[in-house]
Amino acid sequence: MHICLKKPDGNILYFVCCTTKYKTIEKFLQKQNISYSTVVHIKKDSKNCFEEDDTYINCNNVFLGRLKTFIKAYENDRIDFVGEISDNHFIQIINGIMDSPRVENEIKNMFSELI
Numbered sequence: 001m002h003i004c005l006k007k008p009d010g011n012i013l014y015f016v017c018c019t020t021k022y023k024t025i026e027k028f029l030q031k032q033n034i035s036y037s038t039v040v041h042i043k044k045d046s047k048n049c050f051e052e053d054d055t056y057i058n059c060n061n062v063f064l065g066r067l068k069t070f071i072k073a074y075e076n077d078r079i080d081f082v083g084e085i086s087d088n089h090f091i092q093i094i095n096g097i098m099d100s101p102r103v104e105n106e107i108k109n110m111f112s113e114l115i
Contacts, residue, residue, distance in 0.1 A: 001050070003057065003085060004070075005093065006111065011067040014107070016059060016093060018042075020052040034060060037099045040092045042085060049083030059096025062107050 001018040019025065025039055040057040044050045073079045085093075094111050097103050 001055075001082075002063070003093070005062075005090070006114070013065045013067055013070055014110075015063045015065060016057050016097075017061060017063065018050070018055050018057055020055055022054070022056050025056055025058050028058070028060075032060075032102075034101060035099055038096045040089060040096050042089050047083055048085050048089075057093055057096070059093055060100045060102040062097060062103055 002015040003018060004013055004015050006014045028034070029036060029039065038059045040059060042048060042050065042055045042057065044053050044055070048055075070079070074081075091114075094114050097111055098108055
């Protein structure tokens with residue numbers, strides 16, 4: 001699962017990836033000496049539609065995608081909209097991105113206007 005964070009003016013979307021494999025993220029953080037503030041924990045609820053009780057967002061990786069590609073994949077039933085995260089979790093993700101030493105400053109600057 002991915003969370004779409006922002007569609008600025010233009011045709012690029014920004015995503016973060018969701019995982020239930022906390023140990024994998026923890027090893028990555030320790031190996032890279034990165035703060036745990038760059039990980040967001042989200043519990044399953046009726047709005048976010050996560051399938052597992054505990055889902056984690058590694059804010060050290062922001063993925064870009066083209067809007068046209070996203071729309072085409074949605075129209076061809078290759079991706080589904082399944083829910084929304086809370087505003088609180090959204091802010092935590094943005095803060096995690098801002099804390100990350102791996103996210104480019106250009107991306108951080110774009111997200112800084114949201115907090």
